[in-house]
Amino acid sequence: xxxxxxxxxxxxxxxxxxxxxxxxxxxxxxxxxxxxxxxxxxxxxxxxxxxxxxxxxxxxxxxxxxxxxxxxxxxxxxxxxxxxxxxxxxxxxxxxxxxxxxxxxxxxxxxxxxxxx
Amino acid sequence: xxxxxxxxxxxxxxxxxxxxxxxxxxxxxxxxxxxxxxxxxxxxxxxxxxxxxxxxxxxxxxxxxxxxxxxxxxxxxxxxxxxxxxxxxxxxxxxxxxxxxxxxxxxxxxxxxxxxx
DNA sequence: CAGAATCCGGTATGATACTG
DNA sequence: CAGTATCATACCGGATTCTG
Numbered sequence: 518x519x520x521x522x523x524x525x526x527x528x529x530x531x532x533x534x535x536x537x538x539x540x541x542x543x544x545x546x547x548x549x550x551x552x553x554x555x556x557x558x559x560x561x562x563x564x565x566x567x568x569x570x571x572x573x574x575x576x577x578x579x580x581x582x583x584x585x586x587x588x589x590x591x592x593x594x595x596x597x598x599x600x601x602x603x604x605x606x607x608x609x610x611x612x613x614x615x616x617x618x619x620x621x622x623x624x625x626x627x628x629x630x631x632x633x634x
Numbered sequence: 635x636x637x638x639x640x641x642x643x644x645x646x647x648x649x650x651x652x653x654x655x656x657x658x659x660x661x662x663x664x665x666x667x668x669x670x671x672x673x674x675x676x677x678x679x680x681x682x683x684x685x686x687x688x689x690x691x692x693x694x695x696x697x698x699x700x701x702x703x704x705x706x707x708x709x710x711x712x713x714x715x716x717x718x719x720x721x722x723x724x725x726x727x728x729x730x731x732x733x734x735x736x737x738x739x740x741x742x743x744x745x746x747x748x749x750x751x
Numbered sequence: 752c753a754g755a756a757t758c759c760g761g762t763a764t765g766a767t768a769c770t771g
Numbered sequence: 772c773a774g775t776a777t778c779a780t781a782c783c784g785g786a787t788t789c790t791g
Binding site: 593 | 754
């Protein structure tokens with residue numbers, strides 16, 4: 518038998534929850550590539566997401582230790598976000614995803630085309 | 635400038651959509667590890683998902699060419715699902731996720747603990 | 752500027768009953 | 772058995788407004 522329940526069926530469940538909630542990948546990639554950024558700047562570079570949702574995601578990423586938040590109680594206030602070492606350690610994961618995509622996305626699109634029949 | 639819009643912010647968007655919709659990872663992993671399975675068997679091994687949702691996911695995976703569906707119009711009817719070569723090609727991706735998790739999940743949990751303060 | 756608070760609608764998901 | 776159909780709901784995610 519090969520049945521240890523749902524946990525065995527998806528041993529990678531935890532990572533998926535941590536890394537692939539919506540908007541988390543563009544956030545992590547942007548902070549990874551562009552370095553420390555203020556809130557507005559990050560917001561601008563990602564695009565399409567509302568401030569509320571972006572804030573929510575950043576909080577979660579901060580909680581999980583993937584990004585750091587530095588707040589300056591000035592006028593106007595400022596908040597800067599930066600990816601952590603732990604966040605950077607996801608590089609190989611993103612690299613493998615990018616590799617798979619560049620190699621196989623065409624096949625997926627072809628399959629979708631065929632499916633319309 | 636480093637701003638080519640949302641696409642540049644998340645170049646891996648397409649793969650993420652294809653592979654990390656809910657329940658897709660346990661489905662793919664189970665079919666990868668256990669081979670061709672009928673609907674009920676697959677349903678039983680995954681657990682926690684309803685037949686409706688499982689059907690939806692399988693349709694989508696079939697459409698994307700990651701899984702094949704073979705239907706037998708017998709009595710009682712039978713449907714067998716199997717992962718495709720394209721689906722198997724995701725192995726390295728899952729491997730990198732598993733590796734990251736086994737190495738860094740502890741740090742995430744530690745960060746979460748610290749965050750409660 | 753950075754974000755909190757509030758309200759609201761759509762989609763995803765779930766439970767249940769039914770069909771070939 | 773392998774779904775589909777229907778209904779209910781829960782959870783994002785978005786728009787708007789407000790505050791320090």
